[in-house]
Amino acid sequence: MQSRSRQLQSGGKKEIAKRLSALSRASASLRARLSRREYFGIFFLEKPSPLIEIESVSKRYGAPRDGVLALSDVSLSVRAGEFLSLIGPSGCGKSTLLKLIGDLLTPSAGRITIAGKSPDAARRARDCGIVFQSPTLMEWRNIAQNITLPLEIIGAPLPERRARADELLDLIRLRDFAARYPHELSAGMQMQVAIARALAYRPAILLMDEPFGALDEMTRERLGRELLDLWTRARVTIVFVTHSVPEAVRLSDRVAVMSPRPGRIERIVEIDLPRPRSAATRDLPRYWELLRQVRAALGLE
């Protein structure tokens, strides 16, 4: 009797293992067939709250009377796993909005939550990595040491820092440059290092403020492609500020178009182009149609 029950138990375990394996295969095949957003959507169905929620946010610099109203009543939700671009005329508050999300500034009115937390709590939990237009690397530290600086600041042990440096150097495909110094790298490579440094903590969100703005067109396009590749592999949510309409359309799931100062969200354009995006994306009539839509929202058409 006992052995029969053991047999049943072991049969049960085998059955569970078989079902788990089938489930894992189904999940892998689903991942291959669905777009990134659709796949993530399934797992976030039970948690419909967006990753970043911006509700009626205004930001005034300076005194209430003679200060500058940079943002007025901005509301925007960013979904987990999404690539969202912010585009708008110079001075409309794009950098201000990014700094509010990253807790480098506080709103004058309204509320921001990141995975349900305040920006301050999210910063302490290291939920966001930030990349600015200039890579700001430390000339006296080699590339691996630059990348792991954030980990050194929090006192992570050396073996952990070395392992993370290797992972990140692989991610940006610059492993051979680990022992080089910033002046030995091109401007584009320096920006990739800055991106890797922002990912050192494994943040869920990457906030990028015109990271490719100072680069030539060819490098910009190449880094855009590499960023998409990295976004897929590192599974981060990206909020990306740019002045370039083609760049925003090429990279994003959605483009939030802002009005001149005081900045508001004028329109959100869904970029329903297939992924992975490539040079061939530009051959699609839909690409040109979306370009036109974003330009029209910016008042350029």
Ligand SMILES: Nc1ncnc2c1ncn2[C@@H]1O[C@H](COP(=O)(O)OP(=O)(O)OP(=O)(O)O)[C@@H](O)[C@H]1O
């Ligand atoms: N620290 C500050 N003190 C006072 N005013 C500021 C400050 N930072 C920004 N502003 C003002 O807030 C407005 C929005 O600035 P912000 O830098 O966010 O714009 P932006 O959209 O990023 O512009 P750009 O595209 O040129 O980078 C501008 O009018 C700017 O002058």
Ligand SMILES: [Mg+2]
């Ligand atoms: Mg700016």
